[in-house]
Amino acid sequence: MNTNYYLIDYFNESPSIIQVAWSISGVFFVIITPLILYLKFLRGHLRKKERVTAEFENDFESSLINYLYSGNEEEEISSEQKVIINQLKECIKDPFRRKILIAVLLKLKNEVSGEIAEAIQKLYFHTGLVNFALSRLKHKKWYVIAKGIRELKQFHVKEAHDEVIVHINHPRREVRKEMQLYMVNLFYFDGLDFLDVLETQLSEWDQIQLLEVLQRLENQNISNIKSWLNSSNDSVIIFALKLAKIYNQFEAKDELINLLYHINKKIRLEAIHVLSYLNVLEAKDILKNNIEGRSLEEQIAFFKLMEDLYEQTDESFVMKYIHHEIFEIKVSTLKILKVLNRERFNLLKFESSESNFLRIVNFIENN
């Protein structure tokens, strides 16, 4: 008792700065104790959750396999399968178990095709899982919507098209991306129509994902990309350029050549790469005439293009650049010269004494 009073007196009589210090210490002390308890609880909880998840996963995996192998020819759903469906319906009332079941279904669905994949899809509908996903689309929080769209995409629920497309201009990048992936995964090249009205930037990450999806399709008949090459959205043009390259869009040659004059350097550069890839000879002549006025990257890309598209008449042009200060240009022009005029190339070794230049000449001579 006495010590308590003493401490209180001491505190009250201390200078204010000490009072402040002790008060803050008191606050920390009061926070630290529950923090320790929380940490202990949290660790126990996480461990348990992990164990329980693994158990449920195991259960679901074996019931799924059971379900898949207990079908028969006569009925659409066998009686054994019905039992399993009803069990699962019970389970998914709990959101935690629902999440695990969905993960298990996807884990298998992503690896198989044919009958088994269809059977999993049917199960998704029969258990009513699809309704949970649909209800997410109208949620307020962006990540709930995004999750919903993603799930509908993964289970190929085409019926949700109209509810999904409304999110085309959603302020969150993640929602837009899920929307785009839904469209392309389910409606293939037709799904790309959203590009016509896309106002936001399509990041390189988005583009890679979309192209991956497209390249995996069986039907590789691409729709007309010309309008996207003329888009007012630069990222759509870049994407269309990638399409042009992958799908050898030689028909879009004129649009591609026009892009050599685009205001955006990145687009001009990409256009050079694509034209080079498509072996468009006209591009070389256009670029050759105004190469001096172009950026360094474009110049390097142009000479790289010339490595594939040189003609005998280019020799004097190429000769002008073999001593160019840029390494890549030197290498490209020397490579071309070696093919165009071997004698002249061989003479270079005796004309120059600059070691760096000779190093490149020697390398190209031997490779």
Add this chain to the structure above:
Amino acid sequence: MGATTYQIILEVIHYLFFIYSIAAIGSYLLLAAISAVETVEYKRKNSFVNYKEIMSSNISPSISIIAPAYNESLNIVENVRSLLSNHYVNYDVIIVNDGSKDDSLEKLIDVYDLVPVNYLINEQIPTKPLRKGIYKSTNPAFEKLIIVDKENGGKSDALNMGLNISNSKYVACIDVDCLLLEDSLQKMIKPFLEITDRRVIAAGGVIRISNSCVVKDGKLHDVNFPKKLLEQGQILEYIRAFLLGRMAWSRLNGLLVISGAFGLFDKKIAIRVGGYDTKTVGEDMELVVRMRGHMEELKKKYKVAYIPDPLCWTEAPDNYKIFISQRNRWTRGTIETLRRHRKIGFNPKYKALGMLSYPYWFFFERLAPVIEVVGLFYFGILILFNLVRWDYSFAFITLAYLFTVFFSLIALVTEELTYHQYKKKGTGFRLLRIAFLEPIVTHPFILYAAIRGNIDYYFNKKKKWGEMTRKGMTKG
């Protein structure tokens, strides 16, 4: 006049100490709060990423992993195997053997069926010359591998050689002995591809400590919490620094450091600014500051990104001698970098870099140990003259201690809620214990090492250079 002026000066000193402490505590709390916001956001966004598609895409941009090696014969074969097993299509691995005196190269040649190849190097950054040249494997399973054997020039020089050799758009500079998880490249490349309104010039990863963890065939099999208090203390320190500190700085786009053990860079910009500086021991921080300064001078919008996922695991010093020499080196690196880029500091032209990041590093990283030691000296003098106000001292020491513990606990809770790497039963108690012990177990040594670093930097130039040329690189 004597007595009063003297008293006023003392008062002022006291208040300066006090203000500094409050500012430090305040900035830590603020950073913790910012990191909480950023962590929640990151976790949410990241749950929507389908890394599989980037991994298998052949139009994903090319990356070169550059790993300098100096006398790593013991583990080099395993380390290379680990680097080759990353889940990314478009990448190669450039091992730069920096004049090793051991049989590293012979071992590699033997195991990976290497043969010398002709290679035209575009020497954009001057480096020490090649020694035996460049090797590639004849086995298609190892076609991603490039081994460069060059004369010794130190870690920076080796990294620069790698920059010259790489044909990729991005380079991942790593320590050869660090263990990268298989999805590390995909995760690190993401910000470069995803952010459209500014250019991402570099991305830094988290470094986790692999002491006591089970590593087999270059893969992390099992995460364990080490026994030694020094190792535990460092784990706690890393968790705090990466999950709270860097996470917050990433939100503010104010990161000054990308750990040398694992960072991904836009190669073009790294080369344009001249690559790694061979004259500093803090080359990792120095390069980032230089690249940032360069972007600010060009008035281009840019970002240094940060990936909080535990992707890179490395062995930390397990004895005090190596620990102190490592921290000594870090201190000198920080001082050198901040000094070299003095013009950035407190310069509004460099915006947040000059007015926020630099000052923070200067006051709370660079000066903190110095101020702390000055304080301790002052305290000692007061004891000597029997002038100590024990009530003040006791109140403030308690406050400082409780704050440290509190901050560590916040870091631990964050770790559990996000990555939960130390899952085993019983580790919880040891994590808690180290939160209480760490101020005693590692802090005094960090302080000592920092002071030694300061002394070595200002008064012992010879040692500085000596160490540079002797060591290609050290652990940690």
Add this chain to the structure above:
Amino acid sequence: MSDPKKIVLAEDNSIFLLLLKFRLEKEGYKILTAVDGKEAIELIEEHSPELILTDIMMPFISGLEVISHVRNKLNMQTPIIVFSSAGQEEIVLKAFDLGATDFMSKPLSPNELVIRVKRLLP
């Protein structure tokens, strides 16, 4: 009747592994399962199976290394079918360079797999 033919099946996706195991067992094969390349190699060395089915991307040791090990280190001519995901075409080419017999790209149909297995193990 002779002993059932042995197949080593290496796949890191547990449920997919289970599905294929049941399917192939129904056809009368004896299936030895591995969840990574390391286990696969151990099983192959121990049991010398008549056929190897392996995923390309697996933890610890990849399918490529399994092929390389079987062909170069063990010098076995056991037929090997690899499973690849879309977009791994280059890796598939490498798998053929190393000596893979056949490949199937995921998502794959178990029925189709059975047909290919039967062709290799009549």
